[in-house]
Amino acid sequence: MRESRWRTWAGTVGCAPARTVRPTGEEEIVRAVRKAARDGLSVRAAGTGHSFNRLVPTSGVLVDLTGYTGIVALDTAAGEVTVRAGTRFTELCAALHRRGMALPNIGTLAEQTVAGALSTGNHGTGLRHTALSGGVTRVRLVTADGSVRTVGPQDEAEPGLWGAVRCGLGTLGILSTVTLRCVPQFRLRMQLASERLDALLERFGDWAAGSEHPSLNWLPWSDQVTVRSVDRTCEAATPGAGLRRLTATLDEVRCGLTGQVARLAGAEAVPRLTARLGGLWPDGPYVDAGHRVFTFVQPVRFLAMEHALPLERTPEALRELRTVLRQLGVYSPYSVLVRVGAADDVALSPAYGRQTGYVNLTVPRAAGQVEILRAAEPVLRAFGARPHWGKAHTATAEVLAPRYPRWEEFQRVRSRLDPGGMFTGPYTDTVLGPVPAPEPAVAGR
Ligand SMILES: Cc1cc2nc3c(=O)[nH]c(=O)nc-3n(C[C@H](O)[C@H](O)[C@H](O)COP(=O)(O)OP(=O)(O)OC[C@H]3O[C@@H](n4cnc5c(N)ncnc54)[C@H](O)[C@@H]3O)c2cc1C
Structure with a gap:
């Protein structure tokens, strides 16, 4: 039997997933992905649904991260905070403030999750500030094979992954934690x-x-x-x-x-x-x-x-x-x-x-x-x-591809991480195209 419908905050779109999983720990995310793989179901992650379009809706497994929240680590000297993916900005900003710290720049909405915002290119304003993605120093990502990898700027095991994972529309896997730069409060x-x-x-x-x-x-x-x-x-x-x-x-x-x-x-x-x-x-x-x-x-x-x-x-x-x-x-x-x-x-x-x-x-x-x-x-x-x-x-995708110089690189990362298209849906097919076939291995490499 299908579970009750999920809807975006604006009520613009919704879906009736085959099942909804509400993890409270990383191992539950891993289990949900592995089980979906066994059942041949697609998987979409959901934050608080403040996106307006069909990015989240799925007929497969909806992994609702809103119960997977909180600060994992805060290093005030290094200016770094690690949060669970479903943490809302309202919770993160208040917790940082209590410790004399702050995020340098955010958008106007405090109710969304950190991972949802990151995955859609969320930004505030200021020419001296990048979008949220520019302040991320590493993430933990659960991928289609059920493994967990820590990805940062030094990651060379998977070329292009660092450039891709900080705005992935939920198509590269499920972000488990996100580490962000923070600054003394102001x-x-x-x-x-x-x-x-x-x-x-x-x-x-x-x-x-x-x-x-x-x-x-x-x-x-x-x-x-x-x-x-x-x-x-x-x-x-x-x-x-x-x-x-x-x-x-x-x-x-x-x-x-x-x-x-x-x-x-x-x-x-x-x-x-x-x-x-x-x-x-x-x-x-x-x-x-x-x-x-x-x-x-x-x-x-x-x-x-x-x-x-x-x-x-x-x-x-x-x-x-x-x-x-x-x-x-x-x-x-x-x-x-x-x-x-x-x-x-x-x-x-x-x-x-x-x-x-x-x-x-x-x-x-x-x-x-x-x-x-x-x-x-x-x-x-x-x-x-x-x-x-x-x-x-x-x-x-036809309109968007020429507007993004690293589009092909993103697609290569996607095809290596998720060759079976587990983290896709009709809407991601529209805006990104289907997952391309992996490139054949070059002999001798
Ligand atoms: C009232 C309002 C104000 C807004 N203000 C701004 C603003 O100031 N600046 C701005 O840039 N945008 C703004 N937005 C847009 C909003 O920031 C984004 O749409 C953002 O995605 C919302 O986060 P969410 O938690 O609701 O994510 P969702 O809408 O639930 O999900 C968005 C995407 O993130 C993916 N995702 C969610 N969690 C994970 C995860 N753990 N791992 C991998 N993928 C994941 C989903 O699969 C989906 O593709 C606003 C939207 C609203 C409704």
Whole structure:
């Protein structure tokens, strides 16, 4: 009998796996993989399901890692922390904070697992910071043959594995533990400013380099953008900083409500409703512990699409996006979010080999709003964009392969580690293609 359905956080997709395993130890992951191999079942790992697409769903074995949590080791002198794969950032950041340490940069979501985030190229913002993958120093991976290997930068037994394993979409095996760099804890000061979009796009490179963690929010019918600068400070935490942080959550609730009203009133009503309901709560600068400034509680379900562009092409892409979205005339209550990141060396990282501008569009889950994503995707793709692996997109392996210089290397690693395609599903076949046949051994080697 099939087990009850698993669903993504957003409720966008789900599945009814043949069986669900909830390991609490590495040996249980190994047993689950070996048993799946004996039963001829495919295996997909699941974190908290904060990816929006069909990456996790399987008709085989779902290995739900959310009960496999906690810190295995913390070396404050070396600045390294090892966590079990299902540990959520909220738990990790709080534990590090208690020991005077912190992760140097994270995205806006604290509820996801470390392994799920790593496997989809998760990132925060800042040109001096890579995506999460850049801060990983080693992992333990359970592979299709049921063995466990420790993989790090010095790993030469399997060429290309280190470059592949830090963003593998769950196709190379199941990450058991992840070791991350951590730093002494720090406080951040967040401040907002408003600027004309055109003026900001003229000085985009300087803007991107001007704050340690810059981001901008732009409502496409408006000519103004909200610029968010987040920088380290020695100032004390602002009294009531927790309430200030709530502003972002309240804003998401407002967007959710606006989306509901727009279902009845029509999408044309979105700019009017936003003007009426926006700015109801104070948005001043504040100082707080780093992890509390990076993240905020996100209770409202939505759908998001994000693309990673070459940094220098991002202003041009935003101008084109403005034209296309205004022609469409359907607006989302959520602003377009622009973030930036450093280049990295991870084979399938959307930021591979180039400084990156990330352009994120969020829409309510209502059917008409998906039109916005459909209109935006080809615009971004034309500027060399690589989609976020965990968010909505329609790119197939044919579209994606030429965008990743180390694509073939990733595929070779995959075919050596998982020749039978145990860690695949219909969706990974779409975005990566089926596992290629292993290369024949060269005589004499
Ligand atoms: C509200 C919200 C905010 C977000 N904010 C950001 C953001 O600021 N920046 C950003 O980059 N992204 C963001 N995302 C996207 C999110 O970070 C990713 O989709 C991430 O995958 C979610 O982690 P998860 O634990 O939910 O993983 P899941 O969605 O459960 O899994 C994602 C992938 O990871 C694989 N996986 C999970 N665990 C393992 C494991 N142990 N071993 C191997 N593979 C594994 C799965 O097989 C799957 O392929 C956001 C998403 C939401 C819904």
